[in-house]
Amino acid sequence: FQRCVGMDALNSLHSTTYEIDEKHGTDYHKRFLEFVKMIQKENLVIGGAMTDPKGDRSKGPSEQDDPDLFTRIVDSDEKGVYVSGAKAHQTGCINSHWIILMPTIRLTQNDKEYAIVGAIPADVKGLTYIYGRQSCDTRVMEGGGDIDLGNAKFGGQEAMMILDRVFIPWDKLFMNGEFEFASMLVERFTCYHRRSYVCKTGLGDVLIGAAATIADYNGVPNVSHIKDKIIEMTHLNETIFAAGIASSHQGHKMKSGVYLNDDMLAQVCKHNVTRFPYEISRLAQDIAGGLMVTLPS
Numbered sequence: 213f214q215r216c217v218g219m220d221a222l223n224s225l226h227s228t229t230y231e232i233d234e235k236h237g238t239d240y241h242k243r244f245l246e247f248v249k250m251i252q253k254e255n256l257v258i259g260g261a262m263t264d265p266k267g268d269r270s271k272g273p274s275e276q277d278d279p280d281l282f283t284r285i286v287d288s289d290e291k292g293v294y295v296s297g298a299k300a301h302q303t304g305c306i307n308s309h310w311i312i313l314m315p316t317i318r319l320t321q322n323d324k325e326y327a328i329v330g331a332i333p334a335d336v337k338g339l340t341y342i343y344g345r346q347s348c349d350t351r352v353m354e355g356g357g358d359i360d361l362g363n364a365k366f367g368g369q370e371a372m373m374i375l376d377r378v379f380i381p382w383d384k385l386f387m388n389g390e391f392e393f394a395s396m397l398v399e400r401f402t403c404y405h406r407r408s409y410v411c412k413t414g415l416g417d418v419l420i421g422a423a424a425t426i427a428d429y430n431g432v433p434n435v436s437h438i439k440d441k442i443i444e445m446t447h448l449n450e451t452i453f454a455a456g457i458a459s460s461h462q463g464h465k466m467k468s469g470v471y472l473n474d475d476m477l478a479q480v481c482k483h484n485v486t487r488f489p490y491e492i493s494r495l496a497q498d499i500a501g502g503l504m505v506t507l508p509s
Contacts, residue, residue, distance in 0.1 A: 215258070217304065225386055226244065231467060231468070232387065241468070247384065272319070272320060273317075273319065291382070293328070294379055299375070302370060305334065311331070311339075312329065313331075313380075321391060323394075338378040406482035407456050410452060412485050424499075445495050451484055452485055458474070
């Protein structure tokens, strides 16, 4: 479940750590590769924690009234560093094994303590999760989960992560004050992750199939406006898919050896995802009627 965020974090860090080392003579890339070896050997799930609460968005991290609105280094010793702050909207963090903390915006010289990338266990001391709810949670709690196929007992979730002097050892630190590389990391992560939203087409496939099945139940699969709506749903869904696949196909090789997908097509993929799934859902409700819209939990 939910490996895309960690995958996107690992890919973007592979190239970014390589280029930080190239400029500063650091050994972040070597540390990072050792971390990846452990992750692969133990088959662990990684959560990518990038989004900070941000506060007043007209101000940078060092200008905020509350310094903990962005994750930052608050102390260090011979063993490593200590970080405090928060990460918001963390999908899948509860059922990840490790979390990679990353900056969320372009940083300046004044924001050096916020230029932090590090890996922490999901149950590390000093980390608190404020767990979010989803609209379908009660269906699982009521024992009606047998209507769902797949992972019927375990739904998705989000959480706010609060960090209070969380320790990161030196060997799990992949950026430490190199503020000029924060934007590079954010842009590359975003490029991967917005292409990853192609997963929504899997949900679309299920919804289209369900709508078509209900049309069969209702005895109207050959009615022209029903067929037109299912065609439009398929068109919208495959348009999302096409942008994601095209973004990957147009990828190019980075200095470190990994590939980065096409940025423009990744943004198009995400833009489609902010629009088309809702129209697909509207058409499904139009075809299925009250049977789907008012279906008991």
